[in-house]
Each structure stands twice: as C-alpha cells, then as structure tokens.
Amino acid sequence: MTPVLEVRGLSKAFGGVQAVDDVSFELRQGEFLALIGPNGAGKTTCFNMLNGYLPPSSGSVKLNGRELIGTPPRRIWRLGVGRTFQITATFLSMTVLENVQMALISHHRRVYDLFSRATRMYLDEAMALLDLVSMREQADRPCSELAYGDLKRLELAIALAHEPALLLMDEPTAGMAPSERVALMGLTADIVARGKVSVVFTEHDMDVVFAHAHRILVLNRGRLIAEGTGAEIRTNPLVQEVYLGGGRLFEKERGNA
Amino acid sequence: MGFYLAQLLTGLANASSLFLIASGLSIIFGVTRIVNFAHGSFYMLGAYLAYTLVTTLQGGIPGYWFSVLAAAVLVGGIGLVVEMTILRRIYRAPELFQLVATFGVVLIVQDATLAIWGAEDLLGPRAPGLDRAVRLMGEPIPEYDLALIAIGPAVLAAIWLVFHRTRWGILVRAATQDREMVGALGVNQAWLFSAAFVLGSALAGLGGALQIPREAVSLQMDLSIIGEAFVVVVIGGMGSVTGAFVAAVLISVLNAFAILIFPQISIVLPFVVMAAVLIVRPYGLFGRPGSEHGGTEEPEQPLRLLDQRSTMVLLALVAMLAFSPAVVSDFTTILLVDVMVATLFAVSLHFMMGVGGMVSFGHAAYFGVGAYAAAMAVKVLGWGMLPAMALGPVAAALAALFFGWFCVRLSGVYLAMLTMAAAQILWGVTFQWQDVTGGDDGILGVWPDEWASSDRVYFYLALVLCLGGIWLLRRVAHSPFGYTLRGVRDSRIRAEAIGIDTRFHQWMGFTLAGTLAGLAGVVFVFSKGSVFPDALSIGHSIDGLIMVLLGGIHALAGPVYGAMAMVLIEDWVSRLDYWRFIFGGIILTVVLLAPDGLAGGVRRLIQLVRRDAA
Ligand SMILES: Nc1ncnc2c1ncn2[C@@H]1O[C@H](COP(=O)(O)OP(=O)(O)O)[C@@H](O)[C@H]1O
Numbered sequence: 001m002t003p004v005l006e007v008r009g010l011s012k013a014f015g016g017v018q019a020v021d022d023v024s025f026e027l028r029q030g031e032f033l034a035l036i037g038p039n040g041a042g043k044t045t046c047f048n049m050l051n052g053y054l055p056p057s058s059g060s061v062k063l064n065g066r067e068l069i070g071t072p073p074r075r076i077w078r079l080g081v082g083r084t085f086q087i088t089a090t091f092l093s094m095t096v097l098e099n100v101q102m103a104l105i106s107h108h109r110r111v112y113d114l115f116s117r118a119t120r121m122y123l124d125e126a127m128a129l130l131d132l133v134s135m136r137e138q139a140d141r142p143c144s145e146l147a148y149g150d151l152k153r154l155e156l157a158i159a160l161a162h163e164p165a166l167l168l169m170d171e172p173t174a175g176m177a178p179s180e181r182v183a184l185m186g187l188t189a190d191i192v193a194r195g196k197v198s199v200v201f202t203e204h205d206m207d208v209v210f211a212h213a214h215r216i217l218v219l220n221r222g223r224l225i226a227e228g229t230g231a232e233i234r235t236n237p238l239v240q241e242v243y244l245g246g247g248r249l250f251e252k253e254r255g256n257a
Numbered sequence: 258m259g260f261y262l263a264q265l266l267t268g269l270a271n272a273s274s275l276f277l278i279a280s281g282l283s284i285i286f287g288v289t290r291i292v293n294f295a296h297g298s299f300y301m302l303g304a305y306l307a308y309t310l311v312t313t314l315q316g317g318i319p320g321y322w323f324s325v326l327a328a329a330v331l332v333g334g335i336g337l338v339v340e341m342t343i344l345r346r347i348y349r350a351p352e353l354f355q356l357v358a359t360f361g362v363v364l365i366v367q368d369a370t371l372a373i374w375g376a377e378d379l380l381g382p383r384a385p386g387l388d389r390a391v392r393l394m395g396e397p398i399p400e401y402d403l404a405l406i407a408i409g410p411a412v413l414a415a416i417w418l419v420f421h422r423t424r425w426g427i428l429v430r431a432a433t434q435d436r437e438m439v440g441a442l443g444v445n446q447a448w449l450f451s452a453a454f455v456l457g458s459a460l461a462g463l464g465g466a467l468q469i470p471r472e473a474v475s476l477q478m479d480l481s482i483i484g485e486a487f488v489v490v491v492i493g494g495m496g497s498v499t500g501a502f503v504a505a506v507l508i509s510v511l512n513a514f515a516i517l518i519f520p521q522i523s524i525v526l527p528f529v530v531m532a533a534v535l536i537v538r539p540y541g542l543f544g545r546p547g548s549e550h551g552g553t554e555e556p557e558q559p560l561r562l563l564d565q566r567s568t569m570v571l572l573a574l575v576a577m578l579a580f581s582p583a584v585v586s587d588f589t590t591i592l593l594v595d596v597m598v599a600t601l602f603a604v605s606l607h608f609m610m611g612v613g614g615m616v617s618f619g620h621a622a623y624f625g626v627g628a629y630a631a632a633m634a635v636k637v638l639g640w641g642m643l644p645a646m647a648l649g650p651v652a653a654a655l656a657a658l659f660f661g662w663f664c665v666r667l668s669g670v671y672l673a674m675l676t677m678a679a680a681q682i683l684w685g686v687t688f689q690w691q692d693v694t695g696g697d698d699g700i701l702g703v704w705p706d707e708w709a710s711s712d713r714v715y716f717y718l719a720l721v722l723c724l725g726g727i728w729l730l731r732r733v734a735h736s737p738f739g740y741t742l743r744g745v746r747d748s749r750i751r752a753e754a755i756g757i758d759t760r761f762h763q764w765m766g767f768t769l770a771g772t773l774a775g776l777a778g779v780v781f782v783f784s785k786g787s788v789f790p791d792a793l794s795i796g797h798s799i800d801g802l803i804m805v806l807l808g809g810i811h812a813l814a815g816p817v818y819g820a821m822a823m824v825l826i827e828d829w830v831s832r833l834d835y836w837r838f839i840f841g842g843i844i845l846t847v848v849l850l851a852p853d854g855l856a857g858g859v860r861r862l863i864q865l866v867r868r869d870a871a
C-alpha cells in the first residue's frame with residue numbers, strides 16, 4: 001500500500017540559513033505522527049513546503065503517489081490536505097459559524113455564487129463540525145472576540161470541513177490551558193482512530209506527544225535526528241542531548257511559543 | 258546635438274524641483290506611514306510665501322535666497338501646526354482616514370490661500386543674478402535651470418548626511434524600516450514624527466519657493482504637482498529619499514525626450530512608468546516589503562441580514578423616494594437623481610474597499626469610462642439611449658478587468674497608488690484624445706431618448722438603475738462571493754488554505770465594483786447631457802472616498818448615508834464663498850471626532866432609542 005504522504009530529500013535554505021535539510025519520511029494511512037524539535041528547528045518551514053506555501057530548494061512531496069511540489073496551497077487543499085496554523089489565521093470579521101461555513105462553501109465550489117445568502121448555507125454541516133470541537137455554544141460569536149484556545153479549536157473545525165485525507169497541525173495546542181490541550185489532542189486522536197484521516201502535528205508539550213502520537217520524528221536545525229515510538233525517542237541519546245542539553249531552552253520556548 | 262543637450266538639461270532641472278517635493282513626501286511616508294495629499298499644498302504655500310517675501314524685500318541676490326529659505330522654514334512651521342493638530346491623532350487610523358483628512362487640509366489651505374493672495378495668478382520675478390541664459394553647444398540654457406540642477410543633488414547630499422551622521426537621522430531611518438523597534442528603543446515617537454513632518458513640509462516649501470521664477474504662482478499648483486510627486490515616491494520606493502531622486506530624474510528625463518516624439522504623452526507618461534515599475538518591482542526601485550500599510554484596522558463586526566422591521570423601514574423610504582416627484586419641484590427631482598448617482602458610485606467604491614479591502618484612489622476612472630462609453634456610443638456611433646446605457650457598464654467592466662489584473666497583484670498603499678495611476682492614465686487619454694473624446698471640451702448633447710426626456714421619467718429610470726445596482730451589490734455582499742471577498746481581506750493565508758484563489762477573487766471583485774461605477778456614470782451622463790474629463794479626475798475619486806468615509810466604512814449602509822450627506826452638503830455649501838474651507842472643516846471633524854461616520858452615529862442613535870423603549 002502506498003503511504004498517504006511520502007517526503008523525500010526535502011530542503012529549504014533562506015539565504016545562508018539551512019532551515020530544512022534533506023528531510024525524508026513517510027506517513028501511513030491512519031497514522032498520528034508527531035514532528036518535534038526545539039524552536040527554529042524547521043517544523044513550520046516543513047509544513048509550509050508540504051502544503052505549498054513555500055517552494056522547497058529541493059526534494060519531493062507525494063500525496064497518495066501524486067507530486068505536490070509546485071502546486072499552489074489552494075489546489076493542495078482540494079486534494080485533501082487540511083492545515084491549522086501556528087499563529088491562528090481566521091476570518092475575524094465573521095462569526096465562528098460563518099468561518100466554518102466559508103470552508104464548506106469553498107469545498108462545495110460555491111464561492112462564485114452571487115445571490116445565495118452565505119449565512120444560510122451548509123448550516124447543519126457547519127454545526128456538526130462545531131459540535132465535534134465543542135464550540136456549538138460559541139457559534140454566533142464574532143471570531144474577533146474568541147480566546148486564543150478557542151481560535152485553535154475553530155481552526156481544527158475549519159480544517160476538517162472538507163474531510164481531508166491528511167491534516168497538518170502546527171502547534172495546535174499552543175496558548176491553551178493544560179487540560180484543554182489534553183482534551184483537544186484526545187479529540188484529534190479519536191478522529192484519527194476512525195481511520196479516514198492521517199495527521200502530522202508539531203507540539204511542544206511532551207505529555208501530549210507521548211500520550212497520543214503513534215510515531216515521533218525529531219527535527220533539530222533542519223535535520224531529522226531520530227524517529228521512533230515514544231519509548232524509543234525517550235531513550236535516544238541524541239534526542240536527550242538536544243532536549244536535556246538544551247532543556248532549559250526548551251522550557252523557555254514553551255512559555256513564548 | 259546641442260538641442261538634445263538642452264532637452265536633457267531641462268529634464269534635469271525639472272527633476273530637481275520634483276525631487277524636492279517628492280523627497281519630503283517620501284520622508285513623511287517613511288516615518289509616519291501617512292499618504293499626505295496636503296503635500297502639494299505645502300508646495301503651493303512655499304511658492305506664495307516666497308513670492309510675497311521676494312517682492313516686498315526687493316533685496317537683490319541675498320534677498321532672493323533669504324526669501325526662498327524663509328519660505329521653506331515658514332512652511333515647515335505650518336507643517337508642524339498641521340501635524341500637531343490633526344495628523345498626530347490619526348497615525349493609527351486606516352489609510353482611508355489619513356488620506357481623506359489630508360485632503361481636508363488641501364481644501365482648507367486652498368481657501369486660505371485664496372483669501373490671502375486672491376484668485377489671480379502671480380508672476381514671480383526672475384532670480385537676480387541668474388536671469389540670463391548661457392549658450393551651451395549653441396543652445397540657450399537658462400542659468401536658473403543650471404542652478405536648480407546643482408541644488409537637487411546638493412539637497413540629496415544634505416539629507417544623506419543628516420540621515421547617516423546625526424542621531425536624529427539614524428532614528429528616522431530606523432523608524433522607516435521598523436517602527437516597533439524605535440518604540441522599543443524608548444525614543445519619543447511624537448517628537449520624531451513631528452520633526453520628520455516638519456522636514457518633509459519644509460522641503461515641499463523649498464520646492465515651491467524655487468519654482469517662482471519658472472512658473473506662475475497659482476491656486477492650481479497643489480493638485481497639479483501632487484499626482485506626479487506620488488508617482489516619484491512610489492517608483493523610488495516609499496520612504497527612500499535616494500529612490501525619490503532616481504525616480505525624479507528618470508521621469509523628468511524620459512519626459513523631456515518623449516515629448517519630442519509624442520507631445521501628448523507628458524500627462525500619462527509618469528503613470529505609465531509607475532505602473533510598469535510596480536509590476537516588475539512591487540515595492541518600487543528602492544523600497545522594501547512591509548512598508549506598505551498604514552494603521553491596522555479594528556476587526557469589523559459580522560454582517561447581519563436586515564431584520565423585518567428594518568426591511569419595512571427601508572421599503573417605506575424607497576416608496577417615499579418613488580413618490581417624491583409628485584410632490585417636490587423639478588429642481589429637487591434633479592437633485593435626487595444626483596443623490597442616487599452619487600450613492601451608487603459610493604456603494605460600488607465601498608464594495609471594493611470595505612468588502613474587498615482594496616483601497617482605491619482612482620475609482621472615478623470606471624465611472625468616467627462608463628459615462629464616456631455611453632456618450633460616445635450616442636455621439637459617434639449614433640446609438641439610442643438604452644443600448645448606450647448597456648454599453649457603459651460593459652466598457653467599465655473591461656477597463657476594470659484590464660487595470661484590476663495589475664492592481665490585485667499589490668496590496669495596501671501600493672495597490673491604492675496603482676489604481677490612481679490607472680485613473681490618471683485614463684484621464685490623460687480622455688483629456689488628450691481631442692478627436693474622439695473632445696478633450697477638455699468634453700462631449701455635449703448626450704440627452705435621453707424622447708420618451709425619457711422629461712425630468713420625471715428620467716428620474717424613474719435613474720431610480721430603477723441606481724437602486725437596482727445598489728440592491729445587487731448589497732445582495733452580493735451577503736452572498737458566498739462577497740463573503741469570500743471579505744475572507745480574503747481578513748486573512749489571505751486562511752482563504753488560500755481553504756481552497757480560494759485569492760487573486761482571482763479580488764480581480765473579480767474589482768471588476769464588479771468597476772462595472773457598477775460605470776452604471777453610475779451612465780445614469781450621470783444622460784442626466785447632465787454632457788461629460789468632461791473631470792468625471793475621471795482624482796478629485797472625483799476623492800469625492801467617492803469622502804462619501805464612503807462620511808458614511809462610515811464599516812457598515813454596508815454607510816455609503817448610502819455618506820452620498821446623501823455629500824450631495825446635500827455640497828448643494829448647500831457650494832453656494833457660499835469659501836465653501837472648500839467649510840467642507841474641509843466638516844471632513845476633519847468627521848475624521849477626528851466620528852471615525853465610524855454617519856452610519857456609526859445612526860447605529861448609536863438606534864441603540865439609544867431601543868434602550869429607552871425597552
Ligand atoms: N521566511 C523566512 N526567511 C528567513 N528565515 C526563515 C524564514 N522562515 C523561517 N526562517 C528560519 O528558518 C528556521 C526554521 O524556522 P521554523 O520553521 O519557523 O522553525 P520551527 O517551526 O521549528 O520553530 C529558523 O532559523 C528561522 O529563523
């Protein structure tokens with residue numbers, strides 16, 4: 001069976017900085033994969049190349065065998081890749097519900113419809129998605145009023161709107177209270193367990209990572225330095241060096257992530 | 258050979274004047290991020306002040322140069338007053354507010370100048386000691402031009418020294434690159450901004466003062482220079498003084514030679530060059546990304562569909578409007594057509610700016626194209642009124658498709674500048690293309706068909722077309738298309754991440770707004786019976802911006818209130834002397850005291866009434 005995602009030799013240099021350096025990995029159907037590493041390791045840059053926001057310096061990204069490099073983000077989304085952002089990106093002048101409706105409108109290819117009332121479209125589907133992330137009560141609130149953690153949950157609902165085969169979540173729990181983190185990632189794990197969507201996520205909270213990730217990749221200074229299950233990663237000497245040696249740094253990053 | 262040298266030197270002399278005013282504009286933009294329309298007014302004031310000083314002092318060579326410098330210093334002082342009383346309050350406001358506020362200053366300065374110096378053009382004296390011509394390769398070159406050619410680079414060098422050798426200059430450069438950083442350094446921002454504004458205005462004043470031996474001092478100096486000065490700043494890169502110099506030389510020298518081949522080109526050439534540069538280098542020759550935006554806006558509240566009561570009120574108002582010709586005078590009926598035209602124009606501009614997030618400084622272009630296309634269909638092709646009315650919006654749509662394709666590649670101030678360039682190009686074409694458009698004389702005698710020729714019938718035709726257009730835009734604002742457009746405005750990255758082709762969508766939004774502006778132009782031309790290049794002018798584009806701002810940018814109903822207020826205020830004040838002064842005062846009051854405009858005021862009033870009722 002071909003993997004859902006196949007990344008080969010992915011690299012990106014910004015001027016002199018080698019932000020991502022020869023990264024290769026695969027993602028199997030239904031897998032919940034964590035990509036960890038200290039700040040500046042290149043995780044966000046990796047994500048940006050996976051879904052078309054950045055052209056890589058070299059390398060290949062295949063989704064179900066199809067090459068994605070050179071495809072703009074909006075096409076990659078149509079091919080079934082959802083994305084949540086490290087710094088949330090939502091439509092602030094709309095309500096929570098309308099944000100989800102927008103994703104559904106686009107999914108159903110109705111963005112050029114000039115006469116329907118956007119607020120009345122795909123209401124049930126949108127509500128169901130909000131239910132999934134426990135945001136139903138907030139459906140009619142303006143997005144600009146939401147707490148940061150709620151915005152993150154909203155982003156998840158938006159990202160699930162087109163029933164993606166692959167979900168890329170960049171620090172989905174940053175800015176959330178610890179109990180919220182556990183709840184959100186538990187929820188995501190449930191969605192993964194249904195087997196339709198595979199997820200790659202980055203995360204600084206190791207409890208979350210070890211609790212849910214099927215497999216972990218460790219990135220440091222743009223290079224993959226380790227790969228394995230939670231137990232393997234915990235005992236890996238290289239990882240210990242990066243994390244224990246730089247442990248202070250890591251704790252600090254969590255604070256300002 | 259000598260002839261070409263003379264052309265080159267004329268070009269370089271023009272470049273110096275242009276550089277002086279553009280460098281000031283660029284410094285002000287770089288530090289404060291304000292697109293300062295009043296910069297042309299400072300230039301004009303510099304010329305008037307220098308004229309008065311030179312003619313009263315009569316002091317030979319030292320008297321002349323003292324007067325020029327004194328005029329620059331005085332204008333710097335005026336700049337300080339304007340900065341402290343007005344601009345300081347709106348540094349964090351969106352571009353639209355800043356632009357309109359500075360335009361309010363333009364109006365006030367115009368009438369103040371009129372009151373002090375009168376309406377007559379003033380012919381300044383020659384510069385003593387530099388009043389002859391020298392012969393270079395057989396061609397006479399004015400000595401004063403040679404002096405100007407030296408002054409430009411000298412001022413550039415002086416600014417460079419100030420910016421690289423003084424603490425203040427280094428802070429100015431730092432602020433141009435990264436404003437937050439300067440805040441973090443604990444620098445007194447207010448002081449830094451004021452000083453930059455004073456320097457910028459003094460440079461404009463200097464440019465104007467040096468101009469008096471070369472051209473008559475007139476009340477048209479302000480707006481005649483401002484377009485070109487913007488172009489130079491944008492080509493050079495906003496905030497870059499060196500860029501302004503290079504761009505001024507580029508434009509002026511190109512112009513000096515281009516008019517030899519194609520004399521009509523001088524009006525549009527700067528704008529064509531600017532459009533070309535922006536397409537290749539979206540931030541200008543020396544500009545950097547990230548310096549394009551004014552203040553950030555407060556997030557807008559979600560749109561709401563009308564509730565039943567509001568719908569009833571609205572229908573009642575439309576019914577009243579429909580019955581009004583039966584009760585009011587013919588004069589009022591005509592005024593009401595003006596109101597409807599202005600409203601459709603403002604609503605279409607609001608659709609582009611408020612809904613689409615694309616600030617346009619040149620929306621009148623599409624109004625004008627619609628009007629001209631209809632007028633030419635009647636006059637040149639001999640079409641009837643209705644087919645001509647259909648052609649207008651189609652022509653406007655094509656123009657908006659063409660120019661919009663370029664514009665949506667940019668954002669923020671650069672997009673706004675490109676829309677202005679597009680409008681100036683179209684204005685230049687209508688102005689110069691005498692044979693087809695009638696040039697300055699416009700196109701006359703474009704009257705409705707026989708059946709629609711009474712004021713009353715035409716009123717109903719205008720009612721159907723304008724209200725139809727407004728209804729359409731409102732409907733679209735609530736549709737998936739309009740929501741998507743707002744989505745792209747709110748967060749391009751999110752829109753892209755849910756599969757939206759953001760540029761294409763903005764392009765289509767731009768085109769729709771242009772089409773409806775064209776419809777307004779069509780209704781306009783048959784109600785007036787004529788059209789002049791004015792319809793496409795910057796002034797008319799700014800009228801649109803003022804209406805949107807008066808009404809309130811954050812409400813769909815805003816432009817409706819704004820247009821009504823604008824036409825009524827204009828109808829009232831334009832009968833008074835010094836109406837510009839009053840009008841400028843009204844604009845400034847709205848910007849400073851009621852930034853959410855009339856719509857915000859009405860909303861607060863309704864809330865108040867409801868609370869009392871409850
Ligand atoms: N647009 C950019 N231009 C230049 N350098 C960048 C850019 N984006 C990221 N970088 C650099 O690339 C490296 C990786 O950054 P990033 O992918 O954001 O790391 P992470 O998400 O793991 O914290 C960092 O050194 C960062 O400074």
Ligand SMILES: [Mg+2]
Nearest residue numbers: 043044045086
């Ligand atoms: Mg990151």
